[in-house]
Amino acid sequence: MPGSDSLNDPTRVVVIGAGIGGLTAGALLARRGYRVLVLDQASVPGGCASTFKRHGFTFDVGATQVAGLEPGGIHHRIFSELEIDLPKAMPCDPACAVYLPEEATPISVWRDPQRWQAERQRQFPGSERFWQLLADLFRYSWAFQSRDPVLPPRNIWDMWQLMRALRPDTLLTLPHTFSTVGDALRRYGLANDQRLRTFLDLQLKLYSQVDAERTALLYAATALGVSQLPQGLFHLKGSMQVLSDRLVAALKQHGGQLLMRHSVERINIQGRNPTGVVIRNSKGETWTEPAAQVVANVTVQNLVHLLGDQAPQNYKRRVEKLPSASxxxxxxxxxxxxxxxxxxxxxxxxxxxxxxxxxxxxxxxxxxxxxxxxxxxxxxxxxxxxxxxxxxxxxxxxxxxxxxxxxxxxxxxxxxxxxxxxxxxxxxxxxxxxxxxxxxxxxxQGVVGGIGQRVSTFGPFGFATRTPLRHLWLVGDSTHPGEGTAGVSYSALTAVRQIEMS
Ligand SMILES: Cc1cc2nc3c(=O)[nH]c(=O)nc-3n(C[C@H](O)[C@H](O)[C@H](O)COP(=O)(O)OP(=O)(O)OC[C@H]3O[C@@H](n4cnc5c(N)ncnc54)[C@H](O)[C@@H]3O)c2cc1C
Structure with missing residues (x-):
């Protein structure tokens, strides 16, 4: 069922993928007046943040903890704009109880900042200056991110968004742009604190895909700081599915359309613009759906595959050179x-x-x-x-x-x-x-969690939502600020703002 009425409609957006990134972008665009079609090859929306049911049990497929539900948090902001209720959620306290080998008592990452400070001072004596650095960097970075910078910038408008998000305290993070957590540990004489390093390796692997030695310090400050008040991690009541279900409801409420079991096989490009996508449905029928803008909520490796020989060579080479993901x-x-x-x-x-x-x-x-x-x-x-x-x-x-x-x-x-x-x-x-x-x-290959938050792939050096092709956007955990439902929602919001300005 090709959308012939969509030909030449500048507001026609096709979103490939109904993960949290695609649904958020689709719902926001529909709310802002675009004609949105979201396609997903699976039978249930939500991607890595969906669920399945067996014998009365409901299992979260991947994501189980949610950040960004507090007032001012990214899900809170987006749900407010969409005029839908935030899912009911219980705060995680501790955010995590970490058991090291042969240890019977966990390191508990408490929600209350003072309690967490007391815990880490007891668990890792002599490390407080390191933690204070992380806390400072988190404060500056969090405030910066909440002013919606566009990272990495790819044109003058992006650059302007980045500049206007800067404040004097943001500049204090700049000297740390090229540092890893390993560098900071060495600076404070903690390089040989094996217990602290193991704890950091474990936690950072969860959030950044790589260990402390390789994780960008500025990313680590955010990943490790977000578990405490006034932010915090949450466990959704019901299941993770409720997040996508509400985004789907908002998409539809604002006139958007969602087709599950519809796989996009190719993005058609003419000159430097997408003209549409080739879709295959569950009956094996294929057709081309015209689009003025295409939002790809897929991994950057999948995006290159969808572009085939139309992929810009430099972009393709960069993707091919990425370290292998987990x-x-x-x-x-x-x-x-x-x-x-x-x-x-x-x-x-x-x-x-x-x-x-x-x-x-x-x-x-x-x-x-x-x-x-x-x-x-x-x-x-x-x-x-x-x-x-x-x-x-x-x-x-x-x-x-x-x-x-x-x-x-x-x-x-x-x-x-x-x-x-x-x-x-x-x-x-x-x-x-x-x-x-x-x-x-x-x-x-079933890779999860994005491209890894090394210095070479984080923030200014990461993959942009603005791809080298005009009107083709990438959202999801391959882009800044990285994995997690909160991270991919930021990328969706960025792409939506860029589309409005394009
Ligand atoms: C085991 C595990 C645990 C995790 N734990 C947490 C956690 O506790 N908290 C947290 O915040 N995050 C967690 N994450 C990470 C988080 O789930 C992801 O970063 C996030 O959900 C990714 O969302 P996304 O929108 O970028 O992509 P995805 O969830 O991958 O969604 C992409 C969608 O696109 C569809 N699609 C792909 N290609 C096509 C195509 N060609 N045509 C049509 N449809 C297509 C897919 O079917 C999918 O639905 C976890 C991930 C895993 C795997």
């Missing part, structure tokens, strides 16, 4: 409440040994449902545990099922050291691998 192995357990220890925090992180790179199948990030949060029937709970894994292991393995079984057995046995897991308490069990993520979210 995939995720995730195990989803539906359990009897008896499996959950009393006072269990909603989010935990375990490191099991110091072998190999931190986070590569030697750690688990665990999310546990809370009674009454809508994820499990009464007297039951969900446990979702994820670890990082190299997607190539999964694409090249000789016996995929055997590898999946091995990872599953290992994860269950590790989780059983903390949870009371047995045949009697595990009521449902399944797992997802990079192959599952490739299938359900169409992300190339």
């Amino acid at each position: 995939g995720a192995f995730v195990i989803y357990l539906g359990v009897d409440q008896a499996a959950i220890p009393p006072q269990c925090p909603p989010h935990l992180q375990f490191l099991y040994n110091y072998e190999g790179p931190i986070g590569e199948n030697n750690s688990l990030f665990v999310s546990v449902s809370q009674p009454g949060d809508g994820r499990a029937p009464e007297g039951k709970a969900t446990i979702i545990a994820s670890s990082f894994t190299d997607p190539q292991i999964w694409s090249q393995c000789a016996d995929y099922q055997a590898l999946k079984d091995q990872y599953t057995a290992e994860a269950v046995s590790r989780l059983a050291r903390f949870f009371n897991l047995s045949k009697a308490t595990i009521l449902h069990q399944e797992a997802a691998t990079p192959r599952s993520f490739a299938h359900y979210t169409a992300r190339a």
Whole structure:
């Protein structure tokens, strides 16, 4: 069903992907008067922040914690503009309980700043000057980001948005632009504090894909600072799906259209402009949908693929040179409440040994449902545990099922050291691998979490929402400010503002 009425309509926008980035861009554009069509190859919107149901349990596919719900936070701002209610949410306190190998007591990342300060002073004596630097950089960077800079700037308007977001205190962050967390640790004589480094490696791997040595300091300041008041992390009531469901409602309320099970196979380019997209539906029918603007809510690798031989060569080369990204192995357990220890925090992180790179199948990030949060029937709970894994292991393995079984057995046995897991308490069990993520979210090789927040790929050096092709925009976790539902919402807002000015 080609949209022939869309030909030559300058307000016609096609959004590829109904992840949080695409839905946010689509809903905002519809609200601002554009004729929006959002397409997604999956059957459920939300991408990595969607859910699935099994035997009365609701499992969050990937994202389980949400930032940006507080007044002034990005989801709060966007939901206010869309005139929809924010989902009900419980603050995560602690944001995470981190267990290092052989340690019975966790490092608890408390929501209250004073309590977290006392905790880290006790856990990492002598490191307070390092933490104070992070706290200062977080304050300056957070205020800067909330003034909506465009990063990285690609034209005069972008540059103007960047300049007007600067304040004297932003300049205090500039000397740290090229520093990593590793550099800051050395500056404060903490390079050999193995316990602190391990904690930072674990937490940063979650948020930036890379360890402390390689994570850009300015990114780390934000990722590590956002868990405390007046910001904070939240656990949504119901499930993560409620975030996308509300964005879909807003999109439709403002006249936008969403087609699920519709895959975009190619973006057509004429000169330097997109003219439309080639769509295939679930019946195998294909057609070209004209568009004046195309917003791609896909990974930057997928974008290059969708452009094929029309991709600008420099852009393509840059994407090809990116360090390889991580995939995720995730195990989803539906359990009897008896499996959950009393006072269990909603989010935990375990490191099991110091072998190999931190986070590569030697750690688990665990999310546990809370009674009454809508994820499990009464007297039951969900446990979702994820670890990082190299997607190539999964694409090249000789016996995929055997590898999946091995990872599953290992994860269950590790989780059983903390949870009371047995045949009697595990009521449902399944797992997802990079192959599952490739299938359900169409992300190339099933990579998750963006391009990694190294100095060379963060902020001014990252991928822009403004691509080298006019009227073709990239939103989502490949762009500034990076992964997470809050991060991709910022990129969506940036692209929407750029489209309005284009
Ligand atoms: C295991 C795991 C745990 C995580 N934990 C958290 C967390 O606790 N908190 C947090 O904030 N973030 C977390 N994240 C990260 C977060 O989920 C993502 O960064 C974010 O949801 C990405 O959103 P997105 O819109 O960029 O892309 P995606 O979620 O990848 O959405 C892209 C959409 O585009 C569709 N699509 C792709 N190609 C095409 C095509 N050619 N045609 C049509 N449709 C297409 C896909 O089907 C998908 O729906 C986690 C991620 C994972 C994997």
